[in-house]
Amino acid sequence: MFQTYRRMMTVTGSYRPQLQTALLLSVIASIIQGIIFALFFPLFSALLTQPIDAQRVWILLGGFGVLVVIEGLLRWRELDFSWLTSSKVAHETRLKLAEQLRRIPLQDLSRRRSGDLNVVMSGNVSELVMWIGSLATLVIQTIVVPLITFLITLWIDWRLAVALLVAFPIAVPTYRYMRSLVKAMLRDVAAADAETASRVVEYAQGLPVLRATQQIGVRSQRLQTTLERQRQIQVKGQRLGVLPSITMATLVEVGVVALMGLGTLFILQGSLSIPMLFALLVIAMRFTEPLTQLIHLASVFDLMEIGLERIEALMSIPALPVQPPATQLTRFDITFDQVSFRYADQTEWALQDVSFHLPARSLTALVGPSGGGKTTITRLISRFADIQTGAIRIGGVDIRQVDPAALMRSLSVVFQDVYLFDDTILNNIRMAKPDATDADIEAAARAANCHEFITRLPDGYETRIGDIGGALSGGERQRISIARAMLKNAPIVLLDEPTSALDTESEVAVQEAINRLVVDKTVIVIAHRLSTVVGSDLILVLADGQxxxxxxxxxxxxQQGRYASMWTVQQQSQGWRIAS
Ligand SMILES: Nc1ncnc2c1ncn2[C@@H]1O[C@H](COP(=O)(O)OP(=O)(O)OP(=O)(O)O)[C@@H](O)[C@H]1O
Structure with missing residues (x-):
């Protein structure tokens, strides 16, 4: 438990002093609470002795009153403090996670499902932080208060203090055993929650495809199975979850009964007075009540620990290392020098001993059969992941030495899947260059053949993507993506032949936009139709990663090799299409 607390403190980062102050306030409040309970001994003594010492009783009651008010004030300050700090910690932790997502290799990110990430960023952080303040203080209350009452009882009569501990030899191992059961169960619940979140995201995102391919039944069956599994695990979890607290409550009550028996025995022997036994019973309740509460808290602790594990797992993915000296880029020719690369967890090489040089401001086409390695080459230039052997250089500098932000500034990417954020069209283009003026954005949109269709939208550039949903055609989305690249004006442009899936009219508009984009840039285009690559400065034919x-x-x-035969086949098929 203390280890969890230490880990929690690591997560709280810069707010550690505030939380420690809150804890200190809580410790003082708990000590005062312990003293309040201890006052029951003299109070009962004074009340049950004949004649009643009224003055003593009033003084004691006055003391009670003052201490209760002080304790209340301290607790109020401490709660206020810890809740406020907790919300700040949640915010800071989420920012740290977002920063981590920005730094880690895209390869690691693409292997995690978006629903899972969502659970970590929102659910796990909330669980962790929601309890961070209140829980630590409650733990102190449940440890400090019983400890103080125990010490005071020990001071009054050691036999009674020992009697207070009667239930411990059974309670502690039982508690430990149950806690391990509950923890295993909570881990299952967390995994089931993450699984469900991923399935829901996958289902929602895939709905259009599922409807079109009439696979909806199959996928919805999978979703239903996951939901059913989650329900079963939750039910099991709830049933198991109440077991420790019921068992502990019973043990505690057994302890109180044993204490009464022992007390009665001492009274009969004449070694204990009746007022003392009354006071002891009141204190015993206060001693055991927090202990039962501790069991509830323990399962909350476990929940937090699982949240912590998931947060730490994400935070521990190493960022792409930058070898010193971190260099800026001044030239933009690209070299692959005996590059071999294998995706994580794969045994096959995606690229094997690949070497080429692309001069600055040249146009290179990547062609070849599916799975040949074309996309992998473009990914590696943007440092999607680090290669296993060889080197990739831009302007003669190994990209592992380039400041990642500088590398990203040098690249524009236009791929077939254009991701548009639920924001205005203006902001969707602006994200390529946050300080761009509206006039810059309009100029980029005009050059990318977007201006026409954007001004026809209900709110023009202020139209929100979410409001028009799927109303933008594939070609229009691509032209927005080209407008982004125009605005960014990066010296290297990576294109995944964006015109292959478009109708002729869109294709002309997109091609015009591309032609304006690529002027004076180092361009790599993944080409599916060889007719589009004829004018390239260089064509790389990739097959089986080579x-x-x-x-x-x-x-x-x-050369009359693979390219020549691919060309012949494509020419023939074009001829058939024209003839038919
Ligand atoms: N994220 C990934 N994880 C594991 N293996 C991958 C991943 N992406 C691609 N591969 C594998 O790497 C090899 C090269 O794939 P790549 O996508 O680069 O080929 P491609 O030539 O672009 O194909 P296509 O024309 O179909 O897009 C293939 O064997 C592919 O299965």
């Missing part, structure tokens, strides 16, 4: 041919279109045709 560059099997490279050269210009006429050079490759002259």
């Amino acid at each position: 560059v099997i041919e490279q050269g210009s279109h006429p050079e490759l045709l002259a």
